[in-house]
Amino acid sequence: MPVGLGPLPTLNPVPGFRLGIASAGIKRPGRKDVVIMEAAEGSTIAGVFTTNAFCAAPVTLCKKHLEHAPRYLLVNTGNANAGTGKPGMQAAVRTCGELARMVNVQPEQVLPFSTGVIGELLPADKIISVLPQALSNLSESNWADAAAGIMTTDTVPKGASRQVTIDGQTVTVTGISKGAGMIRPNMATMLGYIATDAKVAQPVLQQLVREAADLSFNRITIDGDTSTNDSCMLIATGKAAITEITEAGSAAYQQLADVVKSVMLELAQAIVRDGEGATKFVTIKVNGGGNRDECLDVAYAVAHSPLIKTALFASDPNWGRILAAVGYAGVPELDVEKIDVYLDEVCIAQHGGRAASYTEEQGARVMAQEEITIRIELGRGDYSETLWTTDLSHEYVRINAEYRT
Amino acid sequence: MPVGLGPLPTLNPVPGFRLGIASAGIKRPGRKDVVIMEAAEGSTIAGVFTTNAFCAAPVTLCKKHLEHAPRYLLVNTGNANAGTGKPGMQAAVRTCGELARMVNVQPEQVLPFSTGVIGELLPADKIISVLPQALSNLSESNWADAAAGIMTTDTVPKGASRQVTIDGQTVTVTGISKGAGMIRPNMATMLGYIATDAKVAQPVLQQLVREAADLSFNRITIDGDTSTNDSCMLIATGKAAITEITEAGSAAYQQLADVVKSVMLELAQAIVRDGEGATKFVTIKVNGGGNRDECLDVAYAVAHSPLIKTALFASDPNWGRILAAVGYAGVPELDVEKIDVYLDEVCIAQHGGRAASYTEEQGARVMAQEEITIRIELGRGDYSETLWTTDLSHEYVRINAEYRT
Structure with missing residues (x-):
């Protein structure tokens, strides 16, 4: 039982951000193991990644794609696609390409994420075959199912959500995370996805995710093992009717940053509370x-x-x-x-x-x-x-x- | 069961080096927990010690006494006398003083060693009261009993012994060690006592124990925890009829060094083989x-x-x-x-x-x-x-x- 972790709190939908879930049977039949997230056109996305030199194929690819105005995030569990060499990279490229084709964006606009066993080739066909299923249930209300869909050895899904008033408008920050072992910074050594409907310029969003990760995901450790895969992404859809945040020093930035940091800290601590075998x-x-x-x-x-x-x-x-x-x-x-x-x-x-x-x-x-x-x-x-x-x-x-x- | 560790091998006596054992009931009644070792007059002694900033009182004292032509080593298990502040230092000083008085040497000629629980005051009176018992059975043939007497969570006693011919004379190197947890260099993070009847100038002996520790005790790790106490001592009694070794470059040094390194590697590996819970x-x-x-x-x-x-x-x-x-x-x-x-x-x-x-x-x-x-x-x-x-x-x-x- 996770230490001091209650049931999943209410996860407020983030306008402009939809999530879809499918079951590809990658490690266990019937388990939800594929999640697609869709950020509305005009969203900005920033991320921080594992510092492990053996970073997985999806991490390498994701870093590249981040520069191409990404719109979709594709997550699978059950297989980390790490230590898999060129065939692993080809598999990651292929899953991105197939999803891009189905939703009519460029392959570079899809960010791939994998988590699970290291060193086994990604079963790309299994994943590709369930993409239509995941796309068919894309919804802004799917946070809880997505939190379950990214679990590996986690015993409970993890999520956090806050709202704040900026410029008189309600701004939402909602996130989910997963991870229970192989948890040690330096870096967001797990998977974390946090979305807001604030409008934030990408470089500012990048600074925010770095700052917030250094106070949360980069301050937790379960076993000292820095994973090969883990990634933390912050998505800003810009659907809230507030002025775009273009300066890290601004009052709006500070208001948003406080909430993002609080959500990320809660998500990070939830990972520790659900640490493998944790009783304290x-x-x-x-x-x-x-x-x-x-x-x-x-x-x-x-x-x-x-x-x-x-x-x-x-x-x-x-x-x-x-x-x-x-x-x-x-x-x-x-x-x-x-x-x-x-x-x-x-x-x-x-x-x-x-x-x-x-x-x-x-x-x-x-x-x-x-x-x-x-x-x-x-x-x-x-x-x-x-x-x-x-x-x-x-x-x-x-x-x-x-x-x- | 220790991994691939047979019964204690034959431990050849080292002329000029005697060992005595007693039971002070420090942690468990009846257990052998006090060992005295006596090096003949004219012996040289060298050692390497834990690098932990919280080194125990006996380690601090031992380093000091090493400069005063030490003749006796006093070891207790069951209590590490670490994290015990001034009272701990006083207790260590008192046990050395009492032993010195009984054998008629200066207090500085006694080297103290403690291993066991950290942070509890050393029961000096218990130890002092059994010193006569340990002195009464001092013998060159007591290596096996002494190996048992320095055990803590070890499941088996550990010893190694070799002989080599130098200058046509048989030279013996015999050692014992203990340790099974809190094992991680940098330093001889356990207790190890190796004696030889070779005659070796102290600075050369110091160089030898450092070199040999870096190839043996400083290359083992069980849990990454560097202990506060551990010490490895090399004693040369000079009773073998060989020329004194005064140069690290000499042929005799190399012959002796090979044997010392081999004995220390066997002792170090024995600690790993008996590592806490080790199955591999x-x-x-x-x-x-x-x-x-x-x-x-x-x-x-x-x-x-x-x-x-x-x-x-x-x-x-x-x-x-x-x-x-x-x-x-x-x-x-x-x-x-x-x-x-x-x-x-x-x-x-x-x-x-x-x-x-x-x-x-x-x-x-x-x-x-x-x-x-x-x-x-x-x-x-x-x-x-x-x-x-x-x-x-x-x-x-x-x-x-x-x-x-």
């Missing part, structure tokens, strides 16, 4: 760093330590493992005597050692919670970073040992 | 790197990926996860088309994609083995690095979730 939702906050990088180094060292993750799973306040991880994070000339560590508001370590006031009962009480904040005060400067992660459970091992069986 | 012994070989660091970055990315480790546990040739890890290892301008990956001699990926000749059966056959070599050819230069690791099993989670209960 853990916030790691590092304060007092001399710079941003050292805050992140410490936060990731803590987030990725299997010893800390198993202690979290066991609700064991084994704070020594936290100190050890801070100690090996690679911060130069770290003065351990300045370091304090908190579990929620309980000070467990002070000046680099067990806090005098600390009792095992206090630690055990916090660790028993489903949601825990580990706060580390470095005492070196004014920088802070926050990231979100999970514990490491038996279930994680089971899921990933049995993934392909 | 995995060699990761990265060839064709442009420099040493990028080889290690790739090797550690593969060794630490929970997704690869769970696939190894499941004997699943999910080679896509290997490609993904290579891709996110952070090698600058990595040309994925030059990358080949092998499981033992089976080429699974060529030019960055699935090898044309590869069949799932070939991969499954290798993955079913207890010992597997993952070889990655980067095609960028002439550097190579090798490290050794384990899989990630249910048992690892169980051990570390229950460690303190």
Whole structure:
């Protein structure tokens, strides 16, 4: 069960953005595994992509197509089309081409996305054969079905939606995401699709998706594995009756940015809450760093330590493992005597050692919670970073040992 | 059961080096948890230590004492005396002082070592009270008992021994090690004690232990967690009738170094074979790197990926996860088309994609083995690095979730 994740909230339709779903039987018969999204003519689209050098064929193609006024997004699950060489690229090109032909746009106006097993050739024919089915049910009200259609090892669909008034007009931001394993920045290491009916110039939209991803999808980690495929797309249809946002500094930009960031953070945290085998939702906050990088180094060292993750799973306040991880994070000339560590508001370590006031009962009480904040005060400067992660459970091992069986 | 690890081999006594064992009931009553080692007068001792900024009190003290012609090593398990602040340092100083008093040496001539739970105060009184017991059974034949006496979560004692003829004389090198979790360089992240009756000048001995550690203990990783405590000590008693080795370039140095490296590699690999929950012994070989660091970055990315480790546990040739890890290892301008990956001699990926000749059966056959070599050819230069690791099993989670209960 996802940690603290309720049923899918109401996902408001975004004027000018339609979604269609089909079942191609790529990995399992009957499962919804193909989603088409259609952005109205005149939409702008921006995206951020995995930094993995082995990025998948669809990622490479998608980056190229992004420059050609794209109109359609084509997503399949069950197969990542990564590590598949030239035949993989040909398969990606062919699915884009076939969809383009059916809807009468240029092949470059289709953005491809694949997620699933790495290294198996994309079954392009299966996908192509169900494109008419997906096109036939394109609708602005299909967000929930699309959220289900992009799931892989996710146990629940993930979505978030907000509205804001800009220039006296209601502007909607709605998004869906998927991902539960192989989750680690740097980059939007999952699939995320967020649409708004605001009108935003493409370079500004690109800046916005980058900023928002750095505060959300780029601050979550489940297992430290950066995927080959993952992509986060922000689509602005321009159907709301507001002036086009052409400057990142404008008031309208700020209003929209706040809502987009909030939606993306909710989507990113939902991925952690549904992390493979997760029984805890853990916030790691590092304060007092001399710079941003050292805050992140410490936060990731803590987030990725299997010893800390198993202690979290066991609700064991084994704070020594936290100190050890801070100690090996690679911060130069770290003065351990300045370091304090908190579990929620309980000070467990002070000046680099067990806090005098600390009792095992206090630690055990916090660790028993489903949601825990580990706060580390470095005492070196004014920088802070926050990231979100999970514990490491038996279930994680089971899921990933049995993934392909 | 440790992977491919037989019963403890014959551990040849090292003239001039005696070991004594006692039971102080630090963590569990009746368990051997205190070991004293005595090096004959005139011995030289060198060591390498954890790089963790939160190094434990005994590590700090040991580094200092190393400069004062040490004669005794005092090891306890069950408590790491790390993250314990000033009281921890006082406890370490007191145990050294008491042992020194009993054997009539200076307190600085005792080297302290602790391993076990972090953050609990060392029960110095318990340890001190059994020092006479350990001293009473000091013997050159006690290596096997000492190997058992330094165990924590280890399932078997670990030792290795070799003899070599130098200057017509038999020279012995015998060592023991412990460690099964929180194992990751950089440094001899465990406890290791290797003694020889060769006569070696201290600076040369220091160079030798550093070189040998970089080829053995610094090339193993189980969970990526660098411990706060671990130390590897090399002791030369000088009792063999050979000329003192005073130059690292000499023939005698090379002969001794070969044997020391071989013993330390066996001890290091034994730690991996007995890794917490390990069901596989995995060699990761990265060839064709442009420099040493990028080889290690790739090797550690593969060794630490929970997704690869769970696939190894499941004997699943999910080679896509290997490609993904290579891709996110952070090698600058990595040309994925030059990358080949092998499981033992089976080429699974060529030019960055699935090898044309590869069949799932070939991969499954290798993955079913207890010992597997993952070889990655980067095609960028002439550097190579090798490290050794384990899989990630249910048992690892169980051990570390229950460690303190």
